[in-house]
Amino acid sequence: MTQRVAVIDYGMGNLHSVASALEHVGALEVVVTHDHAAITKADRVVFPGVGGIRDCMDAIRRLECDQLLEQAITVERKPVLAICVGMQSLMTASEENGGVACLNQLPGEVKFFGSPHQEADGTRLKVPHMGWNQVVQKQAHPLWTGIESGSHFYFVHSYHVVPDDPGLVVGTFDYGLAGCAALARDNVFATQFHPEKSHKAGLTLLKNFLSWDGTC
């Protein structure tokens, strides 16, 4: 299994940390790019993202990353890892910025936690959901190899993903609701948390991604 990884760069946020984390766990070559030829050449694709969804979607469409993702996901069927806003961008639509249409690769909505947001017992919860929370593995998946269910991962987000098909959820977090921490379908694995910032558990997940053949 070759380990040439393309990290899709559509101009939103710091992509060096995900690139250096991939290199740290053994990726032979990591390119941070929106060049279609370079991404076509890669064996696997990471789709990160931070910031507001409207700006992200505008940049994705302007750089034609939507076509590129379609190509990687459904035509070439490469292993794709989407992170945070990258994951949210794959859904149908987001409530953020007054409502934004997304890529509809994974049918479902991106919803606001709510303000105020609270536990069932009335305990106030801060938004953004920022920090280390436990991820309960709902289904076995090659990317969970060597990671215990209940391990902490680093989250920072105010919106969360609700897929139409709950069967896609492979990991959940508890923050006033059972949120979707990770979902998987065929050759796509998507995380709301940041594996590149999640120390050992996150690095293990990235290492697993490098050797994943894109099947469940």
Added chain:
Amino acid sequence: MALAKRIIPCLDVDRGRVVKGVNFVGIRDAGDPVEVARRYNDEGADEITFLDITATHEERDTTVQTVEQIAREVFIPLTVGGGIRALPDIRTMLNAGADKVSINTAAIHDPTLVSAAAARFGSQCIVVAIDVKRVSEPGSPPRYELFTHGGRKPTGIEAVSWAKKMAALGAGELLLTSMDRDGTRDGFELTITREITDSVDIPVIASGGVGTLQHLADGVTQGGADAVLAASIFHFGEYTVREAKQFMVAQGIPMRL
């Protein structure tokens, strides 16, 4: 299952070295920032904060290189503060590998920097640092104001209303430092910590005054802080971050071990 509280070791960096002073005087050398950051990463720190206290602009170029080096080796969130004055400074630090930047004095001079930065880079990476001192007479109701220049210069701005304003402008997090306590090892100023954590919906990091592990726990249980920041108790080998976390877990605080 709960969101863990965070322990954030802080590196005050002057011309490429980690230093720590008592109330910013009597600075002691605590090592090379990359080595120190790596050690905290290995010990289980939840984040690292890097505060550049280098006096002159020219010497700050080394800061960018240091941040780049840390970001290549440390796979937990990294916040960089000190000398962040305008949007290009934020862009530079994020490109160097910082996950968040901390804005302090510049937000006082121009609060719209916070909203502009949040709109451009996202609230998740904008931390507003608030340095406060108690200004009320003993016996009268507590009142805290913002100070600049390491606690020497009063601004007349009341702390709680400022915290609310920063949250409304789009700050993703507040770093609250008591300048009365910073470097004293007397513990956090819990009164203002509690008041601010109860007043805003965004996470608050308590800072200034940690001398014991109990102080860290108190910041969470009494101050209501989402994260606690400390420097000297970790720098000089008194406690490891792991020991601090185990202590807090024993007091029923959710932590990532």
